[in-house]
Amino acid sequence: MPFDTTSCPRFRLGVSLKMYFGYQHTLSWCRQIADIAVRHDAIHHRMAELFVMPSYPTLPVAHDIFASTHVAIGAQDLSIHEHGAFTGEVGAPMLAELGCAYVEIGHAERRRHFGETEDSIAVKTANAIRSGLTPVLCIGESEAGDVESASRACIEQFESAVSKSPTPLSESAMILAYEPHWAIGSSQPAPHHHIAGVCHRLRQHVVDLSGVSVIYGGSAGPGLLTSIHAHSDGLFLGRFVHEPSALTTILDEVLAIHERLPRTR
Numbered sequence: 001m002p003f004d005t006t007s008c009p010r011f012r013l014g015v016s017l018k019m020y021f022g023y024q025h026t027l028s029w030c031r032q033i034a035d036i037a038v039r040h041d042a043i044h045h046r047m048a049e050l051f052v053m054p055s056y057p058t059l060p061v062a063h064d065i066f067a068s069t070h071v072a073i074g075a076q077d078l079s080i081h082e083h084g085a086f087t088g089e090v091g092a093p094m095l096a097e098l099g100c101a102y103v104e105i106g107h108a109e110r111r112r113h114f115g116e117t118e119d120s121i122a123v124k125t126a127n128a129i130r131s132g133l134t135p136v137l138c139i140g141e142s143e144a145g146d147v148e149s150a151s152r153a154c155i156e157q158f159e160s161a162v163s164k165s166p167t168p169l170s171e172s173a174m175i176l177a178y179e180p181h182w183a184i185g186s187s188q189p190a191p192h193h194h195i196a197g198v199c200h201r202l203r204q205h206v207v208d209l210s211g212v213s214v215i216y217g218g219s220a221g222p223g224l225l226t227s228i229h230a231h232s233d234g235l236f237l238g239r240f241v242h243e244p245s246a247l248t249t250i251l252d253e254v255l256a257i258h259e260r261l262p263r264t265r
């Protein structure tokens with residue numbers, strides 16, 4: 001009997017490749033992910049939505065690789081400008097033209113290494129929305145602390161990022177990627193109770209915004225979704241899916257989670 005997923009959550013799984021792979025390695029990884037996506041029931045039955053964010057130069061070919069799959073592509077950043085004399089920049093309109101559905105904004109590494117500010121993040125968020133891209137807005141506290149202070153920091157970052165939005169937030173699609181800076185690039189994710197607590201408060205904060213999902217990133221990998229799925233709409237993945245078979249393991253978890261949820265038939 002086919003799965004009835006109408007009453008079940010649809011998990012959002014995003015992957016950023018950052019700048020880890022070369023050009024050919026990226027395309028080979030994308031082909032393997034496409035192969036997994038066309039065969040896995042969790043994708044077929046729309047229990048999970050997958051988006052991948054490779055480096056800019058690979059986007060057109062990645063778009064072709066995923067064309068006959070349910071996998072979407074996104075960029076890892078965008079310019080604060082849309083067009084014009086801004087050497088080296090890539091604007092939201094071109095990303096949309098390339099077939100990107102998503103764009104990452106405000107990642108901790110951009111904040112730390114490239115001078116990303118709350119103001120530039122707000123401008124980028126507005127530009128993304130104006131071009132029809134779904135922002136994957138990265139928010140998170142810089143130092144390890146308690147759930148309350150982390151949640152406050154995240155909510156401040158969220159409110160600042162959407163402060164220039166050209167449309168009412170109730171009409172916007174957005175993914176909030178909760179990434180505590182101290183858990184990124186680490187050997188393990190933040191403690192489960194911390195992830196659950198912060199994601200819960202973020203979900204409460206956006207409870208009236210039906211287009212906003214809250215996912216967790218920061219050393220996320222196989223096994224994590226099983227533990228946090230009641231509190232998180234998915235995962236933002238990095239190093240721990242560089243080996244494509246790890247994604248199969250996570251999609252298997254999605255299937256198992258759905259199997260355990262009550263069904264309306």
Ligand SMILES: O=C[C@H](O)COP(=O)(O)O
Pocket residue numbers: 016179183184185186217218219220236237238239240
């Ligand atoms: O963009 C992805 C996140 O920053 C997680 O990266 P990581 O899994 O290497 O910690």
